[in-house]
Amino acid sequence: MKVKLEDVAKRAGVSPTTVSRVLNNRGYISDKTRQKVEQAIEDLNYYPNDIARSLFKKRTNFIGLVLPTINNPFFSELALYIENICSEMGYKVILCNSLLQMDKEKAYARMLIGHQVDGIIVCTYNRGVEAYKQPKLPIVAIDHYLSPTIPVVGSDNYTGGKMAVQHLIDRGCKSIIHINGPVELETPTQMRRKAYEDLVENPITYELIDLFDEEYEAVSIRRILKKHPEADGIFASDDLIAATCLKVANELNIRVPEQLKIVGYDGTATIKRLLPHLTTIQQPIEEIAKTSVSKLMNLIENPDCNETLETFLPIELLINETT
Amino acid sequence: MKVKLEDVAKRAGVSPTTVSRVLNNRGYISDKTRQKVEQAIEDLNYYPNDIARSLFKKRTNFIGLVLPTINNPFFSELALYIENICSEMGYKVILCNSLLQMDKEKAYARMLIGHQVDGIIVCTYNRGVEAYKQPKLPIVAIDHYLSPTIPVVGSDNYTGGKMAVQHLIDRGCKSIIHINGPVELETPTQMRRKAYEDLVENPITYELIDLFDEEYEAVSIRRILKKHPEADGIFASDDLIAATCLKVANELNIRVPEQLKIVGYDGTATIKRLLPHLTTIQQPIEEIAKTSVSKLMNLIENPDCNETLETFLPIELLINETT
DNA sequence: GTGAAAGCGCTAACAG
DNA sequence: CTGTTAGCGCTTTCAC
Numbered sequence: 001m002k003v004k005l006e007d008v009a010k011r012a013g014v015s016p017t018t019v020s021r022v023l024n025n026r027g028y029i030s031d032k033t034r035q036k037v038e039q040a041i042e043d044l045n046y047y048p049n050d051i052a053r054s055l056f057k058k059r060t061n062f063i064g065l066v067l068p069t070i071n072n073p074f075f076s077e078l079a080l081y082i083e084n085i086c087s088e089m090g091y092k093v094i095l096c097n098s099l100l101q102m103d104k105e106k107a108y109a110r111m112l113i114g115h116q117v118d119g120i121i122v123c124t125y126n127r128g129v130e131a132y133k134q135p136k137l138p139i140v141a142i143d144h145y146l147s148p149t150i151p152v153v154g155s156d157n158y159t160g161g162k163m164a165v166q167h168l169i170d171r172g173c174k175s176i177i178h179i180n181g182p183v184e185l186e187t188p189t190q191m192r193r194k195a196y197e198d199l200v201e202n203p204i205t206y207e208l209i210d211l212f213d214e215e216y217e218a219v220s221i222r223r224i225l226k227k228h229p230e231a232d233g234i235f236a237s238d239d240l241i242a243a244t245c246l247k248v249a250n251e252l253n254i255r256v257p258e259q260l261k262i263v264g265y266d267g268t269a270t271i272k273r274l275l276p277h278l279t280t281i282q283q284p285i286e287e288i289a290k291t292s293v294s295k296l297m298n299l300i301e302n303p304d305c306n307e308t309l310e311t312f313l314p315i316e317l318l319i320n321e322t323t
Numbered sequence: 324m325k326v327k328l329e330d331v332a333k334r335a336g337v338s339p340t341t342v343s344r345v346l347n348n349r350g351y352i353s354d355k356t357r358q359k360v361e362q363a364i365e366d367l368n369y370y371p372n373d374i375a376r377s378l379f380k381k382r383t384n385f386i387g388l389v390l391p392t393i394n395n396p397f398f399s400e401l402a403l404y405i406e407n408i409c410s411e412m413g414y415k416v417i418l419c420n421s422l423l424q425m426d427k428e429k430a431y432a433r434m435l436i437g438h439q440v441d442g443i444i445v446c447t448y449n450r451g452v453e454a455y456k457q458p459k460l461p462i463v464a465i466d467h468y469l470s471p472t473i474p475v476v477g478s479d480n481y482t483g484g485k486m487a488v489q490h491l492i493d494r495g496c497k498s499i500i501h502i503n504g505p506v507e508l509e510t511p512t513q514m515r516r517k518a519y520e521d522l523v524e525n526p527i528t529y530e531l532i533d534l535f536d537e538e539y540e541a542v543s544i545r546r547i548l549k550k551h552p553e554a555d556g557i558f559a560s561d562d563l564i565a566a567t568c569l570k571v572a573n574e575l576n577i578r579v580p581e582q583l584k585i586v587g588y589d590g591t592a593t594i595k596r597l598l599p600h601l602t603t604i605q606q607p608i609e610e611i612a613k614t615s616v617s618k619l620m621n622l623i624e625n626p627d628c629n630e631t632l633e634t635f636l637p638i639e640l641l642i643n644e645t646t
Numbered sequence: 647g648t649g650a651a652a653g654c655g656c657t658a659a660c661a662g
Numbered sequence: 663c664t665g666t667t668a669g670c671g672c673t674t675t676c677a678c
Contacts, residue, residue, distance in 0.1 A: 004671055015649045020673055028647050045457075050437040051378050052671035056654045060374060065418075069403055071592065076399040080392055083418050087427075092434065095388075095406050095418040104410075111415065114373040134368075214596055243597045269394065273537055274566045274597040327655055338665045343657055351663050375655035379670045 003044045012040035023048055054116065063296070064112035064120040066096040066105065069212075073270035074238070074285070075123065078142070081289030082121060089297065091118070098124045099212070100185070105129055113137065119296045122146060125185045138299035140292045143188040151299075151307045153292045157188045160281040160315040161195025164235045164263040167279070169199070171261055171323050173233030177224065178205045179245065180237040189237040192265060196235055204228065214244065221248045225260075232260055239264035239271045239280055246278070246322065261323040267316070277321035284313045326367045335363035346371055377439065386619070387435035387443040389419040389428065392535075396593035397561070397608070398446065401465070404612030405444060412620065414441070421447045422535070423508070428452055436460065442619045445469060448508045461622035463615045466511040474622075474630045476615045480511045483604040483638040484518025487558050487586040490602070492522070494584055494646050496556030500547065501528045502568065503560040512560040515588060519558055527551065537567065544571045548583075555583055562587035562594045562603055569601070569645065584646040590639070600644035607636045 005023075009016045014033060021027050022037045040046075054060040063086055067075045083093045094117065096108040105124060109131035112120055119138035132139055132146060139146065143154035168176050178196040180189050197203040206224050208217055221244050225231065236242035242264030246256060254260050264271070267282025295307050328346075332339045337356060344350050345360045352360075363369075377383040386409055390398045406416045417440065419431040428447060432454035435443055442461035455462055455469060462469065466477035491499050501519040503512050520526040529547050533539050544567055548554065559565035565587030569579060577583050587594070590605025618630050 002671095005673095006671080016672080017649055017674080018647090021648085024673080026673090030647060033647080047433065047436045047457075049378075049439060049671050051374055051383060051439050052654090053673075054654095055372075055374050055378050055656090055671080056673050058654075070393060070406070071396075071399045071403040073394075073396070073399075073593065076394045076396075079418065080394040080420055083393070083420050084422075087419070087431075092438065093418045095402065095416045096410070097403055097406050099407075108410075110370065113370045115415065116372060116374050134370075214592075240596060247599050269537075270396065270593065271597070273563060274594070276570050325655095328657095329655080339656080340658085340665060341663090344664085347657080349658090353663060356664080372655050375670090376657075377670095378655080378672090379657050381670075 002049075003046045004049065005046075008037065008040045008044055008046050011044060012036040058116075060116045060118055061091050062094055062115060062117040063091050064094050064096060064108070064117045065123075066098055066108055066112075066120065067123045068100050068125075069097050070095060072240070073268040074266045074283070077268045077270065077285050078123065078289055081286050082293055085289060085293045089293075098126070100124065100126070102126050102128075106131060118300050121292050121296060125187050127186065136303055138296055138303070140296045140299070142288060142292055144186055149309075151295050151309050151311070153288055153295065153311045154188055154313070155283045155288065155315045156312040157191035158195045160265065160283075161192035161235070162199060163315070163317045164192070164265065164281050165196050165199045167317055167319070167323060168233035168235060168261055168263060171233075171257075173261055175228070175230045176200055176204075176233035176235060177228060177231045178203065178235045178237070179221065179224065179241050180205060180207055182207055182209055189265075192235075192237050204231075208241065217241070217244050218248060221245055222252070225249065225252055225254065234260065234262045236262065236264050239266045239268065239275070239278060242278055242280065242322075243271075243275055246275075257321065257323050263323060267318050272318075279320045279323040280318050282316045282318050284315065287313045325372075326369045327372065328369075331360065331363045331367055331369050334367060335359045381439075383439045383441055384414050385417055385438060385440040386414050387417050387419060387431070387440045388446075389421055389431055389435075389443065390446045391423050391448075392420050393418060395563070396591040397589045397606070400591045400593065400608050401446065401612055404609050405616055408612060408616045412616075421449070423447065423449070425449050425452075429454060441623050444615050444619060448510045450509065459626055461619055461626070463619045463622070465611060465615055467509055472632075474618050474632050474634070476611055476618065476634045477511055477636070478606045478611065478638045479635040480514035481518045483588065483606075484515035484558070485522060486638070486640045487515070487588065487604050488519050488522045490640055490642070490646060491556040491558060491584055491586060494556075494580075496584055498551070498553045499523055499527075499556035499558060500551060500554045501526065501558045501560070502544065502547065502564050503528060503530055505530055505532050512588075515558075515560050527554075531564065540564070540567050541571060544568055545575070548572065548575055548577065557583065557585045559585065559587050562589045562591065562598070562601060565601055565603065565645075566594075566598055569598075580644065580646050586646060590641055595641075602643045602646040603641050605639045605641050607638065610636045 005019050009019045022034050098105040105126050109129050123142035139150050141150050141152045180193050264280035267280045328342050332342045345357050421428040428449050432452050446465035462473050464473050464475045503516050572579050587603035590603045
């Protein structure tokens with residue numbers, strides 16, 4: 001049997017109430033009693049049961065974090081910051097990889113609500129998860145609109161897209177291709193696409209249907225590059241796609257940046273480390289994490305507060321050797 | 324106020340027990356009653372409170388996952404698999420980034436125990452976290468020895484190291500350098516180092532003290548390469564270090580693989596995608612995840628079972644253009 | 647300063 | 663087939 005508060009009380013020769021008081025530093029306790037209790041806690045190697053505490057307090061200090069897959073440098077960096085900040089504040093993070101599947105995301109939402117999480121941070125792109133519509137459930141979305149009442153935190157994707165494309169133009173590109181994920185997902189990359197289409201005269205946008213199949217991705221990009229020998233610039237909607245473009249260009253003996261210039265998007269620490277020569281748009285990932293958590297905490301502490309519904313943090317163009 | 328089981332019972336005109344029974348599919352219930360209850364659940368949009376359930380059952384279906392940082396391709400891939408498997412089995416994962424700091428790790432351990440997790444998977448390298456020694460707390464360690472009674476799952480690091488070094492030798496390298504993390508951390512990379520030192524005549528091993536500071540890492544590697552112009556092979560203890568070697572070699576105009584051959588270690592999906600030309604030792608990450616989870620589940624279901632204490636899964640040499 | 651008692655939301659004997 | 667009751671481990675009024 002696990003040691004419980006009552007055992008500590010018995011051992012210290014006091015009542016459960018008293019033990020609870022020293023545990024929570026509440027009310028008046030004589031030094032002597034406090035010491036007896038602390039001694040008993042140590043002797044018995046007692047760990048307070050947070051489940052029982054949560055049940056009573058109706059506060060679990062749990063946060064749900066729902067993202068497409070943690071195995072993506074952007075999300076893993078975001079998750080690292082979010083978890084770090086939360087743990088500093090005494091919150092614990094439940095990790096959920098939705099794999100962009102609606103049924104999984106719904107199941108996660110139910111699970112999180114059942115577990116009485118104090119709030120949820122969602123960075124995945126499925127609308128219509130009814131469970132998120134629980135009244136009074138604090139939610140913050142990263143980089144996409146979940147519903148009209150849920151605050152969104154993200155970076156300025158439209159400006160980011162413009163900066164990327166303008167940079168290619170400035171570098172002399174005449175024929176710029178854009179490669180993006182599926183349109184039907186309401187991802188932030190759609191704003192990057194829009195910027196591209198607004199800036200370029202004859203936009204040529206390609207969609208990669210399955211973002212999780214890199215084999216397919218490489219094949220598609222090979223096809224695209226073969227079909228467009230005139231292309232001298234690529235704006236990829238994220239760095240992983242840019243990396244594949246780089247690889248394919250290499251295989252096809254297309255010299256980068258001489259014949260073809262490539263700009264990615266995200267600028268994670270991992271990319272900067274593994275692909276330091278990639279020109280990219282860097283998102284303020286740490287700021288996004290901080291802002292989301294602080295908004296969520298605000299919503300939790302103060303349920304009726306009117307959080308600003310949209311926050312777009314500035315991005316930065318990192319010029320390297322691929323342009 | 325949140326809807327609770329009692330509200331559902333009232334609405335359906337039955338007792339709480341009955342509601343609980345339909346929720347858990349236990350005992351006999353007439354179809355009529357079941358339907359009334361289900362209707363009430365839907366009407367009220369009721370979500371059972373798992374906290375209360377856990378308190379009663381003494382089972383939370385929570386798993387703690389402690390790792391150095393999720394923002395590392397190896398750990399994020401591992402975490403993805405682990406979380407996926409757990410969620411299939413109805414378990415939820417609490418993410419903990421220890422950042423290799425002892426005090427953080429201790430705090431996480433206390434937190435996890437306080438939250439009554441059913442088990443913990445630890446992939447970080449600090450021994451001496453007393454809290455892990457809670458009797459009857461199911462723990463599985465990935466890739467390192469936590470204590471004599473805790474099962475370890477990992478890949479065959481010694482053989483992996485040998486394969487890497489032998490490959491360099493086979494490719495004609497005469498002067499091979501090894502670059503590793505700090506020795507005092509009891510990481511699995513120490514076995515890779517040992518293999519290197521056993522295989523090479525005049526081993527030259529360098530330690531990078533701060534694994535989180537890439538600036539420092541690049542500077543150190545630059546110094547190493549300048550000091551050893553005779554070096555024609557590098558065995559890096561992980562792919563991130565290998566990537567930095569590649570970058571530095573590039574800056575110093577050392578041609579890879581002609582003048583210098585480089586082998587990394589880990590072979591994550593991310594590396595294969597971003598650095599497809601890197602020769603590396605690929606770990607069976609999905610297998611490691613599966614094995615760890617299944618061992619942990621076994622320990623949870625069957626506390627006195629004698630799990631095999633060591634499981635080492637086979638690795639694979641991926642030959643690419645850096646050798 | 648300290649304790650007794652009620653209750654957080656749910657489940658499982660045990661009756662009927 | 664269904665309801666009554668007690669209790670999971672903790673916290674908090676309210677007395678003393």
